[in-house]
Amino acid sequence: MRYTVIDQVTSGQNLGKSIYTSEGKVLLRQGAALTDRIIHKLKDMGISAIYIEDERFSDVEVEDIVSDETKRDTLSVLNQSIQCVQANKDLDMESVNKTANQIIQELLANKHAILNLTDIRTRNNDLFIHSLNVTIMSLLMAVNLGYNNEEMLKLAIGAMFHDVGKVVTTDMLDKVTLKKYADELEEHTWRGYHYLRKKPEIGAVSAHIALQHHEYLDGSGTPRGLTESDIHPNAKIVAITNYYDNLVSQVGEGKGMLPHEACEEVMGLANIRFDHDLVWQFLRTIAAYPNGITVRLSSNEYAIVVRQNKGLPQRPVVRIFEMVNNDFSKVNVREIDLAKETTLFIEEVLEK
Numbered sequence: 001m002r003y004t005v006i007d008q009v010t011s012g013q014n015l016g017k018s019i020y021t022s023e024g025k026v027l028l029r030q031g032a033a034l035t036d037r038i039i040h041k042l043k044d045m046g047i048s049a050i051y052i053e054d055e056r057f058s059d060v061e062v063e064d065i066v067s068d069e070t071k072r073d074t075l076s077v078l079n080q081s082i083q084c085v086q087a088n089k090d091l092d093m094e095s096v097n098k099t100a101n102q103i104i105q106e107l108l109a110n111k112h113a114i115l116n117l118t119d120i121r122t123r124n125n126d127l128f129i130h131s132l133n134v135t136i137m138s139l140l141m142a143v144n145l146g147y148n149n150e151e152m153l154k155l156a157i158g159a160m161f162h163d164v165g166k167v168v169t170t171d172m173l174d175k176v177t178l179k180k181y182a183d184e185l186e187e188h189t190w191r192g193y194h195y196l197r198k199k200p201e202i203g204a205v206s207a208h209i210a211l212q213h214h215e216y217l218d219g220s221g222t223p224r225g226l227t228e229s230d231i232h233p234n235a236k237i238v239a240i241t242n243y244y245d246n247l248v249s250q251v252g253e254g255k256g257m258l259p260h261e262a263c264e265e266v267m268g269l270a271n272i273r274f275d276h277d278l279v280w281q282f283l284r285t286i287a288a289y290p291n292g293i294t295v296r297l298s299s300n301e302y303a304i305v306v307r308q309n310k311g312l313p314q315r316p317v318v319r320i321f322e323m324v325n326n327d328f329s330k331v332n333v334r335e336i337d338l339a340k341e342t343t344l345f346i347e348e349v350l351e352k
Contacts, residue, residue: 001062002054002304003118003292006043009052011036013102016292017118019061022125023248024075045122047249052290056321060306062118064289065110065138066103071119072100074135076294078128078160085164085195088172093201100156103139104149111143116290117248117259126252129161130245135159137241138234140285141278155234157202158209158225165192165210174198187223189214205234213238216273240266240274240282258349260288260314288313289346296348297336306335315339320345 001016011034018030019042028038031053042050051062066069077092077099084091115137121129138159141150165188170178173185178192184190192210196202212235215221217228221239231239247255247262257265263283270279289295289305295318296302303318315338322332338344 001060001292002048002057002294003051003290004294005049006039006047009034009039009050011039013066014053015027016053017120018068019050019120019122019123020072020075020125021049022075022128023079025074027122038288041215045124047120048250048256049124050120051118051333057292057304057306057319058320060291060304062116063113063308065113065140066106070099070102070106071132074103074132074160075125075128078131081161082164082167083129084170085167088138091199091201096157096160097153100135100153100160101149103136104143104152104156107136107139107143111140112310114287114310114313115285116287117245118290121249121251123251124252126249127166130249130252131160131163132256133236133245134162134241137245137282137285138237140226141237141241141281144281144285149295154203154205155209155237158206158234159238159241161192161196161202161206162187162210162213162242163192164195165189167303168192168195184223189223205232208232209238211233211235213242217275218272219270229281236275236278240278243269243274244286259286259290260346260349263288263314284311284313289316289349291316294350296350298345298347300347302350303336309337309339312339 013034015028015030015032015034018026019028021027077095081091117133119129135156139152139156142155168191170185173194186336189211193207196207196210215226215231219225219227244262244266246253247257247265248259250256263286266279270276287308291305293305301320303320305316306319307317309315317335317337319335
C-alpha cells in the first residue's frame with residue numbers, strides 16, 4: 001500500500017486501509033473501489049490523505065502494534081463513555097478496564113515495535129481517534145519505562161479520558177463544585193478533573209492526568225502554571241503524546257504537520273516544556289517516516305518508505321523505482337537501508 005493526499009486519488013483506485021466511524025464501525029473497508037463520489041465524500045468529511053493499494057508496494061504493510069479489533073472496541077467504548085458523560089450516567093468501567101487491559105497486553109507483546117499512527121480521522125471521529133492515539137502512545141512509553149500493570153491501567157484510563165472536559169458542561173457538575181470552583185470551569189482541564197474526581201472508580205491519578213496534561217515543566221502551561229516537580233509523572237507522559245497528536249491531526253484543532261515535523265517540534269521542546277528522558281523514550285517509539293509515504297532523498301532520488309528499523313525511527317528502509325533509458329515499461333527496483341547508508345538522508349516528504 002501507499003499513503004497519498006486525497007487530491008491525488010483517482011476513481012478506480014482501491015482503499016489500502018479501512019476507515020472507521022466514531023463508534024468503531026467500518027465506514028469504508030480496505031479494498032473498496034474509490035469512485036469520484038466516494039472521494040468527494042471523504043473530502044467533505046475532513047479527510048486529507050488515505051492509504052491506497054498499489055501493486056508496486058503490495059508487500060508494504062503498516063505495522064499495527066494494536067490490532068484493528070482492539071482499536072474498534074476502544075473506539076466503541078470511548079463513544080459509549082462520552083454518551084454516558086453527556087447523559088450524566090455512570091460509566092461502564094468494566095468495558096473501559098477490559099479494553100484498556102487489552103491494549104496493554106498487545107503492547108507488552110510488541111514493546112519493541114515502532115508505532116505508525118495510520119488511522120484516518122474524520123471530523124466526527126477525531127476526538128475518539130485522538131484519545132485512542134494518546135492512550136496507545138502513552139502506554140507504549142510506559143511499557144518501555146517498566147511500568148507494572150496496575151500503573152499502566154491508571155495511565156490508560158487517564159489517557160482515555162484526558163479530554164473528557166471538552167464534553168462536560170457545567171450543569172453536569174454538582175452545586176458545591178459550581179459554587180466553589182466557578183472561576184476555574186472555563187478550562188476543559190478543570191471541568192474534566194472535577195467530573196472525574198467524583199467518580200471513585202476512576203481514581204485520583206487518572207483524574208489528575210485530565211487536569212495536568214497541558215502543564216509544562218517551565219511553568220508556561222495551563223491551568224495552574226505548574227513546574228516540573230509539581231506535575232504528576234503520568235501527566236508528563238500524556239502532555240507529550242497529546243501535544244504530538246494535536247500536531248499531526250489534519251482536522252479539528254490539529255496543525256496538520258507531517259510526523260517528522262512533529263517529532264522535530266517535540267524534540268525542540270525537551271527540557272523546556274517536556275522532560276528530556278520522556279521525549280527520548282517517545283521519539284524512539286514513533287515512526288518519523290511511516291510506511292507507505294513518498295520521500296525525496298539527499299541523492300535527489302524519490303522513494304517509498306517500506307520498512308522501519310527498530311530503535312532507529314529516523315532511518316527507515318526505502319524503495320526506489322528507476323526507469324531504464326526513460327522507458328516506463330522498464331524499471332529497476334532497489335532498496336536502501338538508511339540505517340546502513342549513513343551518508344544518505346531524507347530531505348523531503350512529498351505528501352502535502
